[in-house]
Amino acid sequence: MDLLALADFNLVARHGGFGKASRAAGRPKATLSRRVAELEASLDLRLFERGARVLKLTEEGRALFERTGQLLTELDETAAAIASGGHSPRGRLRISAPLLFSQTAMGKLAAGFALKYPEVRLEVTTEDRSVDMIEEAYDLVIRVNPEPDESLVGRVFLHDRLVVVASPDLTPLTDGSAIPAVVRGLARQGEAWDVTTSKGKLRIAVNPILSLSSLVMVRDAVRMGVGAARLPVSLVSHDLAAGTLVHWGDVEGPDIALWALYPTRRLLSARVSAFLEHLKAAFPKGTPDELAAYVGR
Structure with a gap:
């Protein structure tokens, strides 16, 4: 061919x-x-x-x-x-990354990259919105399950999945009553979560009593026993292992995929290529457990 x-x-x-x-x-x-x-x-x-x-x-x-x-x-x-192997990457590298990934992993990633490539001036901003890479002069963006964009190419470098977790003191109700819940963003009354458990599929009716803007905040609230929540397994794996949170089931639906995206062009800059290799080295398998281990180190 x-x-x-x-x-x-x-x-x-x-x-x-x-x-x-x-x-x-x-x-x-x-x-x-x-x-x-x-x-x-x-x-x-x-x-x-x-x-x-x-x-x-x-x-x-x-x-x-x-x-x-x-x-x-x-x-x-x-x-x-x-x-570009014979030339050390240098110059400015602008990256946009989502809030949760920035809070949990981007600081360590950026520091490791800066130590490895001291001639690159790395600038990372936190944006959950879809930035315009060309207009806003970004070299690379990291996005969660991005919509198709004909002007961008990229690759998946991490996978995650959503699970329903709660404090051990909070148990699912079997009579169909709504359980207290902590949600990210806009709370919706009458909401229900479809989960898969070891015993089969289950629908959990929830009453959102607390709405927060960050998944880290949601996790911290759930640790206090205020309600259940849907959270990425990488964010709560240490709590599940320690028994401070319990796993009620896996949320039905597509897995979370983190993409590294950049404008379509034949020749990538040495800076972007170096950062893509840095991501590969940090997450060679791209699994939720790998991300949890990286965050927990």
């Missing part, structure tokens, strides 16, 4: 059209169209449905895009890292 043609296919798929991909990459639209057609011919597959105004991935095209996009990103990162 022609890797250059595959890269052009991914470029068109990511941008949703030949015209947009051409403008983003600064390459002729005709060249991209020809390379994708050659890839389709070599695979004997139609990768795009071409309408008068709309270009859509076929089922086969979507599968190819999902399976090769991450691989090509890693190849680009590896090539950039090798190319």
Whole structure:
């Protein structure tokens, strides 16, 4: 398979059209169209449905895009890292990271990176909102389950999951009555949590009695016995091991994925490549237990 043609296919798929991909990459639209057609011919597959105004991935095209996009990103990162191997990263590196990750892990990560690369001036800001990387001049952003963005590429470097926990003194009610709960953000009356336990699925009716803006604050309140809460397992694993909190069940729904994102471009700066390698070294497996161990050290 022609890797250059595959890269052009991914470029068109990511941008949703030949015209947009051409403008983003600064390459002729005709060249991209020809390379994708050659890839389709070599695979004997139609990768795009071409309408008068709309270009859509076929089922086969979507599968190819999902399976090769991450691989090509890693190849680009590896090539950039090798190319910059003889030059120590230097200059300013601006990173935006979510609140909880910043509170629990980013300080240690940033300090370790600064010690390793003293010529890089690292600036980290805490933002749960989706920042505009180009307009706000960020080199890299860390986001939780981000929405797809055609202008960004990246990789998952950590996974986590939500669990329902409470003080050992608080027990689930079996008569369907609402239990007191601590929530992050806006409290909603009549809320219920669907959880999976060792005995099967369970729906817990909750009465939000305390609303806080930080998950660290939520955990601290739950430790006091005021109510139950849904929290990332990495944030409470030490409490669960010590018995200061008990596990009521796993929250149903998708796992939490932390992404490192950066603007689409062929050549990453040595600073961004170095920080991506720093994340890999800190979390080689990317599991919740690994994050909990890193935070607890």
